[in-house]
Amino acid sequence: MSATLLAVVLSLVSAVAYAGAAVAQERLAARTTDAGMLRLLARGAWWWSVGLNAGAALLHVAALKYGTLTLVQPLGALTLVAAVPLGARLAGRRVSAVEWRGTALTLAGLSAVLVTASGPAPDDVLSVPQALAVTGATAALIGVLARPGARPGLRHASASGVASGVASALTQTVTVAVTDRSGPLLSWQVVVVAVLIAAFAAGGLLLSQTAYRGGLGAPLAVVTLANPIAAAAIGLSLLGERLQGGAAGLLLAAAGAAVAAWGVVTLSRSAPVSPAAADEEHPVAAVLALGTGPAAYESPPLLPRQPKPGHLTPL
Template identity: 75%
Template structure:
């Protein structure tokens, strides 16, 4: 049996866990968008979202051992597909028809990507110089996107997705090197790459928490798109991964990417900006009556008539 279906199954469960964590993070950000790190560290809900992220990351790591980046990373878009109905249920609303259409487009696009990208289990790893070069370039880009004073939003979401994609690529190097002891990386170098994985994973988590202050839909959509793009660039350029089917496979992959992107954008626009229900507005006449309604003040000729009475 091919190991790729195992990677797909693990990625699906990982996406659901990531979706639950994203919804929890967004609700935390909505309740206290100005709360600092000490406040978060004292929150049980925050640690619950961290545990969900950790479980999802562990499943993702195992999936990367059985499938290439070009297969595993696009499945991360299912995080948004799962987060939309989950967030709607928690917010007490129904999933709209536009959101269902966005979900369908995303799934069709992912199916096309999987057909084009399905390949053998990964066996290539980044050398230490390559890992350091990738990390340096990614850190510079993240620093520009999330520079101090920048308003939380899509730039932080792009930085979060980039950090998570780089962490996935580095994770694949660590898992292949650890499970294949004849690999080119000595133990000390594997440990160094593992530290980089931890740094980028933690950075991605904190950046996403900041991005969710502006709501769940659009930031999560950007994270979902930036993550596989960053990982695919590394996988195709440095790890020797490739698409199946030659030119036809490239066309199919581009069509799938376009469909998935359209679905993700539609999902991000369809969901309420904050992922939470709107404030209740009292209906006319609601509430206790405290006295007679004030009479309108006469003006113009009516005022003169009233004065002569």
């Protein structure tokens, strides 16, 4: 199996795990107030979502070993694609025409990106000064996006995507450095960058948890788009990554990215086709629906479950 194909397969499995984790986070966040965020630490469901995120992250690290940032990071859009059949399955319905359209657009766009971004396994790494410079610039940007008093929503989602994208870029540096047998396994460079990865990964997780309080659709779409943009910027500017095909390849990649972004937004705006798809079980298809207006970003109140006709309410 070629390095590019292995990176794609690992990214696909990682995206499925990330989709499950995002849904679990949103379901918990929708039932949690600001004062109760720390109580999530005592809930097993939250730790299950953390475990899914951790497993997805490990698969992502493995993919970064065999593929470039410009190849692996855009495949994160498969998170939404994976959520479509899962949501339909849980809701007991068929995939809607809008969801099929969004899936087709996303896959078509990613196919164009794969053609131009495929290349040899990465071998360049960030130096410690470069890693610290990236960290400082990213921290400043996150501080602006997630400033105190900002309403949880798309700004927090953007900050989460940037943090995750930078963490992936730093992770590739550690992965390449550790697997390079010409130097020590735990060099000063590896230790410093590993600490930065932990900080950005934790920050991205907490920022996404906050963003998902207003629903999963729009925030997850923003996270999905901001992540590869941040990672690709580092890969192309600092790690010597190049797109295949010269100017024509650049145009094809840009067109593919635009089509994939259109598909991601379409998926995030897809709503259930029947009331049954948005029942109290809160399936994936329901949480992917994009709300509108200010109320869409407020945590919904918890209502008591109403008995279904013909059913007895337990005492």
